[in-house]
Every structure is written in C-alpha cells, then in structure tokens.
Amino acid sequence: MRPANRRGKFSRPRPMPVISVDSLADPRLAVYRDLPRSNLTRHAALFVAEGQRLVQRLIVAGLSPESILLEPRLLADVAHMFEKVGSRVPPEIDLLVAPRQLLSEIVGFRFHRGMLAAARRPTNPDRSTWLESLPAQTTIVVGSGVQDPDNLGGILRTSAALGVPAVMLGDHSADPYCRRVLRVSMGSVFRLGIFQSSDLPADLDWLRRQAGFQLAAAVLDQRAERLEQFQRPERLAIVLGSEGFGLPPERIAACDRQVTIPMQPGIDSLNVSVAAGILLYRLAQASGGRQPAVSPAPSPPRCDRTIHGR
Numbered sequence: 432m433r434p435a436n437r438r439g440k441f442s443r444p445r446p447m448p449v450i451s452v453d454s455l456a457d458p459r460l461a462v463y464r465d466l467p468r469s470n471l472t473r474h475a476a477l478f479v480a481e482g483q484r485l486v487q488r489l490i491v492a493g494l495s496p497e498s499i500l501l502e503p504r505l506l507a508d509v510a511h512m513f514e515k516v517g518s519r520v521p522p523e524i525d526l527l528v529a530p531r532q533l534l535s536e537i538v539g540f541r542f543h544r545g546m547l548a549a550a551r552r553p554t555n556p557d558r559s560t561w562l563e564s565l566p567a568q569t570t571i572v573v574g575s576g577v578q579d580p581d582n583l584g585g586i587l588r589t590s591a592a593l594g595v596p597a598v599m600l601g602d603h604s605a606d607p608y609c610r611r612v613l614r615v616s617m618g619s620v621f622r623l624g625i626f627q628s629s630d631l632p633a634d635l636d637w638l639r640r641q642a643g644f645q646l647a648a649a650v651l652d653q654r655a656e657r658l659e660q661f662q663r664p665e666r667l668a669i670v671l672g673s674e675g676f677g678l679p680p681e682r683i684a685a686c687d688r689q690v691t692i693p694m695q696p697g698i699d700s701l702n703v704s705v706a707a708g709i710l711l712y713r714l715a716q717a718s719g720g721r722q723p724a725v726s727p728a729p730s731p732p733r734c735d736r737t738i739h740g741r
Contacts, residue, residue: 449506449526455536459527462549463500463537466610478552478608480618481543487512488618489550496548498525502534505546552608553625558634561626562642565597568665570714571644575631575682576603576673577703583607584615585704586671590623591616593711597624599638599668601631635670635685644668646686648678649710651700655689663714674703 455464462477477497480489483505489496490512499509506528513520520526534545556564565571572590577583583605590598598607605612607620607627628634638644644666648655670686672678677700683689692701692709701709 448522449528452527452529453533455533459498459525460500463547466537473606476551477549479610480548480550480613481610483508483546485613485618486546486548488621489548491516492621494550494553494621495521496524496550498527499546499548500527500529502531502545503528555627558626558637561597561624564624570595570663570667570669571597571599572707573599573635573668573670574604575601575670575678577671578603578605579674580605580609580611581615582674582702582704584612586707587616587619587623589704589708589711591619593715595711597626599626599628599634602629632685638668639687645688646670647688647690648683648686649706650678650683650689650691652689652691655691658690658692658710658713661690663717669710671703671707
C-alpha cells in the first residue's frame with residue numbers, strides 16, 4: 432500500500448533511477464556472479480545478503496547497500512523497505528534490475544527469490560569501543576574455532592533470540608558475513624556486536640582482567656559444573672569450541688570455570704549450536720529474565736512464500 436499524504440490520499444512514490452542489466456558478464460554483477468566463492472572471501476570488502484528478509488534487516492541495521500540486484504516486480508518493495516526507516520532509496524545505491532531468467536542463473540535462487548544486496552563489510556571495532564556497547568550485567572558468547580558456517584549461523588541466531596548483545600570470534604572461526612552464515616542466522620549478525628579477534632588468548636585475558644568477565648568453558652566433562660547448578664555472575668563469557676574437537680586444553684585452562692550439559696551415557700556430544708542454545712536459554716532463565724532484550728525484528732516485507740524454521 433502506498434503512503435497517504437496529508438489530505439488522506441495516496442501519493443505516488445517518486446520514481447527511482449534503475450539500471451537494466453541483461454547479462455551476467457556485466458561488471459556491475461561481479462560480486463553476485465562470484466557468489467559461490469564468497470564463503471572463501473573472508474577479507475573481501477563487500478558481502479552479499481540474499482532475499483528480501485535479509486535485505487530489509489541489513490537496511491534497518493543502517494548498513495546501506497552499495498547495490499541491490501532484483502527483479503522489476505520487487506522495485507516497490509525496495510522503496511517500502513527504506514520508507515520503514517524514514518528514508519527514500521539513496522541515489523548512490525545502484526538498483527540493478529534484471530529478468531528472472533538471469534537471476535535464476537545466480538546460485539541460491541530458491542533462497543534469494545529475486546533480490547540480493549551487496550554491502551560494505553563493517554569495520555571490526557577496537558576492543559574498548561566494543562566493550563562500551565555492552566551493558567554492565569550481561570552474558571556474551573566467545574567462539575573459538577567454530578569453523579562450520581551452519582553452526583556459527585545457528586549460534587548467532589540463538590544469541591540474538593536469547594538477548595545476548597555481543598559475540599567474540601577467534602580468527603579460526605567462520606566468517607560471520609559469509610553467505611551461509613547470513614542465511615542460517617537470518618541476518619542476526621546485523622543486530623549483534625561482533626568482535627573478530629586476531630589474538631584470542633590475549634583478548635580472553637583482557638576480558639577477565641580489564642573488562643570484569645568470568646570466562647566459562649563449555650566442556651564435556653563430568654567434573655565440570657552441571658548447567659542446572661551453574662550460578663551466573665554479573666558478567667559472563669561462555670566460551671564455545673570447534674565442532675570436532677571442542678576447546679583445546681590451553682583454552683579451557685584460561686577460563687575461570689567449566690560448565691557441562693548433563694547427557695545420557697554413550698552420547699559423545701551435542702552439536703555446538705544446539706549446546707549454545709541450551710546453555711543460553713538456561714542462563715537466561717536462571718537470571719530471572721534480566722538479560723537485556725535485543726530490539727524487535729522489523730516487520731517482514733512482502734514475500735512470495737513464507738517458510739517457517741528456515
């Protein structure tokens with residue numbers, strides 16, 4: 432529906448300058464054309480959000496796209512996305528309009544459904560700036576070697592859902608802005624304070640000594656504190672390890688405490704994203720719901736289909 436003017440009549444949206452493209456060889460499509468390789472471009476300047484939901488969440492987060500690639504039928508939806516944040520489509524954004532047949536040649540069509548956006552990767556904040564964004568009482572997540580994009584996406588999505596405001600990632604973790612992480616997390620990375628550490632041992636020590644956090648290593652060890660008995664301190668960092676090997680001994684030794692999820696005998700371990708969900712939900716309940724809430728998700732744009740649980 433078009434916005435109403437002061438007299439109550441619907442006004443016509445201003446025409447948007449669009450660029451028609453009819454070939455994947457167009458250099459303006461390079462970032463989209465190379466999408467299958469984007470999981471390997473951790474240090475690329477741009478990342479790509481696939482689908483209307485992710486594009487809208489990117490815009491709401493203030494990460495203005497450099498370009499949007501879409502079918503002609505979705506132009507009005509782009510205008511509405513910017514209207515929801517009190518803006519018009521900035522003229523510096525390239526609106527690249529292409530026929531569905533061309534867009535279907537880009538990998539992932541059944542996910543992006545005719546709309547993708549390329550945005551500049553946010554600058555990694557320095558530690559002090561990142562810390563200033565956190566409340567005095569909080570729980571954060573630290574990923575040490577979480578290499579699988581599906582698992583990292585699940586951790587980010589769960590963190591946002593359960594009120595975790597920030598995540599620290601070691602340099603051996605997956606890229607939080609790769610297409611698979613963005614897709615699985617449903618854009619949760621846009622609403623979390625992400626700090627990518629280049630020296631995780633030093634940054635964990637800084638969290639303990641300078642920022643007042645207790646570090647709790649999530650482990651599979653009967654000698655560790657059972658989750659149902661774990662008392663959450665004012666500032667807590669839950670440290671999660673890799674999918675195959677968990678946390679290395681030196682990382683566990685650097686933590687103040689160890690916490691474990693009791694399981695039936697004969698079960699090796701839980702998927703790390705599943706474990707994160709259990710840990711964070713229990714800690715949120717144990718704190719009496721005091722974990723700060725994440726801002727509400729924006730209203731979804733019009734979509735051809737709605738798939739729950741994706």
